[in-house]
Amino acid sequence: MSHKIPAIQTDYTMKTNLPPRTTRLATRAIWLVVALLGAAAVGGIALNRGETLNALWFITAALCVYAIAYRFYAAWIAATVLGIDETRATPAERLSNGRDFIPTHRWIVFGHHFAAIAGPGPLIGPTLAAQFGYLPGTLWILFGAVLGGCVQDMVTLFFSTRRDGRSLGQMARDELGNIGGSAALVATFLIMIILIAVLGLVVVNAMKNSPWATSTVAATLPIAMIVGLYMYKLRPGRVLEGSALGVTLLLLAVVAGGWVDSIPGLRVLFDHPGLTLAFAVIAYGFAAAILPVWLLLAPRDYLSTFMKLGTIILLIIAILWLRPDIKMPALTQFTDGSGPIFGGALFPFVFITIACGAVSGFHALISSGTTPKLISNERDIRMIGYGGMVLESLVAMMAMIAATVLDPGVFFAINAPAGIVGKEAAEAVATISSWGFPVSVEQMNLIARQMGEATLFARTGGAPSLAVGMASIFGSAFGEHLLALWYHFAIMFEAVFILTTLDAGTRVGRFMLQDLLGNIWQPLGRTSWYPSMLFSSAVVVAAWGYFLYIGVIDPNGGVNILWPLFGISNQILAAIALCVATGILVKSGKLKYAWVTGVPLLWLVIITSTATWQKLTSDDPRIGFLAAAQSLSDKLASGMLPPDKAAVAPQLIFNQQLDAALVLFFAALLWLIVLDMLRVCARHLQGKPVPPLSEEPHQPTQLEQAWQRD
Amino acid sequence: MATRLTHGLSALWRAIRELSGDDGYERYLAHRAANHPEQAVLSRRDWFAAQQQQQWTGIKRCC
Numbered sequence: 114m115s116h117k118i119p120a121i122q123t124d125y126t127m128k129t130n131l132p133p134r135t136t137r138l139a140t141r142a143i144w145l146v147v148a149l150l151g152a153a154a155v156g157g158i159a160l161n162r163g164e165t166l167n168a169l170w171f172i173t174a175a176l177c178v179y180a181i182a183y184r185f186y187a188a189w190i191a192a193t194v195l196g197i198d199e200t201r202a203t204p205a206e207r208l209s210n211g212r213d214f215i216p217t218h219r220w221i222v223f224g225h226h227f228a229a230i231a232g233p234g235p236l237i238g239p240t241l242a243a244q245f246g247y248l249p250g251t252l253w254i255l256f257g258a259v260l261g262g263c264v265q266d267m268v269t270l271f272f273s274t275r276r277d278g279r280s281l282g283q284m285a286r287d288e289l290g291n292i293g294g295s296a297a298l299v300a301t302f303l304i305m306i307i308l309i310a311v312l313g314l315v316v317v318n319a320m321k322n323s324p325w326a327t328s329t330v331a332a333t334l335p336i337a338m339i340v341g342l343y344m345y346k347l348r349p350g351r352v353l354e355g356s357a358l359g360v361t362l363l364l365l366a367v368v369a370g371g372w373v374d375s376i377p378g379l380r381v382l383f384d385h386p387g388l389t390l391a392f393a394v395i396a397y398g399f400a401a402a403i404l405p406v407w408l409l410l411a412p413r414d415y416l417s418t419f420m421k422l423g424t425i426i427l428l429i430i431a432i433l434w435l436r437p438d439i440k441m442p443a444l445t446q447f448t449d450g451s452g453p454i455f456g457g458a459l460f461p462f463v464f465i466t467i468a469c470g471a472v473s474g475f476h477a478l479i480s481s482g483t484t485p486k487l488i489s490n491e492r493d494i495r496m497i498g499y500g501g502m503v504l505e506s507l508v509a510m511m512a513m514i515a516a517t518v519l520d521p522g523v524f525f526a527i528n529a530p531a532g533i534v535g536k537e538a539a540e541a542v543a544t545i546s547s548w549g550f551p552v553s554v555e556q557m558n559l560i561a562r563q564m565g566e567a568t569l570f571a572r573t574g575g576a577p578s579l580a581v582g583m584a585s586i587f588g589s590a591f592g593e594h595l596l597a598l599w600y601h602f603a604i605m606f607e608a609v610f611i612l613t614t615l616d617a618g619t620r621v622g623r624f625m626l627q628d629l630l631g632n633i634w635q636p637l638g639r640t641s642w643y644p645s646m647l648f649s650s651a652v653v654v655a656a657w658g659y660f661l662y663i664g665v666i667d668p669n670g671g672v673n674i675l676w677p678l679f680g681i682s683n684q685i686l687a688a689i690a691l692c693v694a695t696g697i698l699v700k701s702g703k704l705k706y707a708w709v710t711g712v713p714l715l716w717l718v719i720i721t722s723t724a725t726w727q728k729l730t731s732d733d734p735r736i737g738f739l740a741a742a743q744s745l746s747d748k749l750a751s752g753m754l755p756p757d758k759a760a761v762a763p764q765l766i767f768n769q770q771l772d773a774a775l776v777l778f779f780a781a782l783l784w785l786i787v788l789d790m791l792r793v794c795a796r797h798l799q800g801k802p803v804p805p806l807s808e809e810p811h812q813p814t815q816l817e818q819a820w821q822r823d
Numbered sequence: 824m825a826t827r828l829t830h831g832l833s834a835l836w837r838a839i840r841e842l843s844g845d846d847g848y849e850r851y852l853a854h855r856a857a858n859h860p861e862q863a864v865l866s867r868r869d870w871f872a873a874q875q876q877q878q879w880t881g882i883k884r885c886c
Contacts, residue, residue: 209854211850211851211854211855211858212874212877213877215850215854217841218841220838221838221841221842224842225842229883229884229885230885231885232884232885232886233886234885234886280881308886312886344871345868345871345872345875346868349848349867349868349870349871350844350845350847350848350867350868350870350871350874351845352843352844352845352847353839353840353843353845356843406875406876406878406879407871407872407875410879411875411878411879414883414884415843468886469885469886473885473886475885475886476885478882478885479882479883479885482881482882483881483882483883613884614884614885614886617879617882617883617884618884620879621881621882621883624880640880679886683886
């Protein structure tokens with residue numbers, strides 16, 4: 114580690130350059146200590162019952178597990194399973210064009226890759242999964258990442274780097290055949306729609322009847338445009354100047370939101386129910402999709418990236434400094450499936466709820482296509498692919514800590530939808546207290562007042578409870594009287610990068626749709642043709658807008674339906690990526706190592722298939738889509754529903770049936786591609802013809818400059 | 824000590840500029856000068872517009 118590695122090195126020189134025996138012994142001793150410490154911390158978390166547990170245990174366990182997995186498992190995969198070859202020229206070198214293929218320093222690529230993969234997902238999933246207690250989510254975040262998610266990201270990055278940076282869909286088509294390729298494309302498009310809808314719902318729930326949050330989030334739009342004009346018209350390409358201006362304005366907007374909130378005349382302008390806000394988000398999404406990128410999308414992305422990195426660093430520092438105690442029990446009674454935030458038992462739903470942060474299929478789209486075009490040497494792949502996901506897993510861990518340092522009663526009061534615990538505050542606290550998580554109306558009012566909100570009840574979605582958790586952590590570390598500011602800062606920060614994902618996703622969805630429609634009628638495929646652009650943007654926005662609308666009118670909060678749907682689709686995308694990787698390993702004659710991707714694949718197939726099965730066949734209306742449709746239509750027929758609920762009931766019934774069809778379709782896609790992969794592997798092993806490996810031939814690297822390495 | 828600190832800070836500043844893309848136009852000019860010295864280069868604004876357009880055509884942001 115400490116000794117200097119020459120630019121080009123073969124295995125032979127590696128052996129002769131080994132450090133002296135005493136250093137080797139010391140290194141071994143250090144790793145033994147890390148292993149023992151990690152085992153003690155994980156054991157402490159897992160076996161602890163009843164005693165208060167400090168957040169530092171979680172950080173220790175995480176860091177030790179990551180370090181050992183990175184040092185040993187990832188290094189072994191890189192050297193033995195993949196066969197990283199540092200003498201080989203990467204596509205960035207061979208195809209260098211100064212635009213997208215650019216050999217780049219590994220830390221810079223790491224930064225770009227991490228900024229691309231880490232969105233709001235790892236913050237929301239763990240917060241929702243905390244309803245099972247801290248233990249299941251924590252273990253899945255740790256071990257799901259090091260054995261599944263990090264492996265998926267690294268092998269996809271490697272295989273794409275060996276294939277000129279081709280996308281996952283192209284690799285699936287080249288290596289498995291047309292069926293695999295088409296399945297990957299369709300899955301990508303659908304997951305994008307569901308993802309945008311659920312993220313939109315999270316933003317709406319955070320802004321609902323909160324003038325402070327709404328005015329702050331609204332202010333981010335003109336701020337992004339000012340930054341866009343600055344970077345494009347005034348001082349072209351001066352990204353840092355523009356971003357500094359933008360971040361300053363965003364912080365002022367948080368403060369100004371408090372001022373808006375205190376003036377009754379301004380307050381009413383930003384005080385809206387969920388449905389109005391949902392339509393505003395839909396209208397905004399359409400506008401963002403058709404505006405030029407330099408005006409809104411690109412500048413806001415600069416801002417959200419800076420905010421994201423800054424906030425994550427701040428959160429890590431605050432947790433280390435403050436070392437808060439965890440208040441949530443290890444396991445709650447909701448592991449049986451009766452949870453208020455989403456229905457469904459621990460298995461399989463904790464693995465579905467936490468996708469980002471443990472295994473996220475979406476990362477395969479970044480690891481193929483974008484990042485491989487920047488890698489200057491194959492030896493950087495472990496750090497960027499595996500290491501990038503390790504860092505995202507750590508972010509998910511922080512979110513888990515922020516959710517579990519809250520009083521469980523408060524956590525459930527914020528996250529449980531009104532349809533479960535009751536609309537009135539007294540009713541809600543009575544229900545939650547009866548579960549064994551005492552909370553009072555006064556306590557909730559006090560917290561709401563401290564956070565500068567009228568109420569915090571039923572703000573399902575994760576963002577508000579995370580913001581309360583973050584505000585209380587930041588508040589204790591950097592100023593108690595600033596709680597309301599910290600809360601709205603956290604809301605603004607999440608909204609900013611949720612809206613970035615929403616814009617970018619709508620845009621990508623539009624391109625995919627245009628690509629598809631171009632096969633039917635050629636002019637529709639021209640991405641710059643205005644009517645085609647308007648039409649395809651409208652279709653994409655309408656698709657996610659529909660799910661967002663239904664999510665808002667659903668009295669059970671919508672998150673209950675949409676988040677599992679998103680989790681299932683994201684895990685299915687991960688399974689597709691692992692199918693492609695397993696197929697390539699088998700075809701490369703590495704059958705004995707195929708378990709490296711095969712085992713996580715098997716696990717994903719088990720959990721997504723079980724979840725799909727339960728979503729289709731469960732009798733519990735909170736789990737099964739069809740049971741929910743049935744129960745609602747029974748209630749409607751018997752006239753039990755109050756008029757306002759009866760009015761929307763037909764739409765909700767239709768939506769539950771649609772969701773059932775959708776989840777069935779996802780599972781069919783998954784099985785199609787798994788069977789296709791198994792067919793290709795079996796044919797290869799029998800010596801029958803299969804699509805040939807599409808790896809580019811070896812060319813020796815010419816890059817040896819010092820700047821490439823350090 | 825002082826020089827090492829200045830070195831460290833300037834390396835950090837270079838990394839921040841490269842990571843954010845702030846030095847993108849300079850790198851573009853360097854790339855053109857090294858590989859296509861005979862061809863005309865884009866103006867700063869045109870380069871920025873083209874670069875933004877190119878940057879946002881694929882999947883760039885995740886969940």
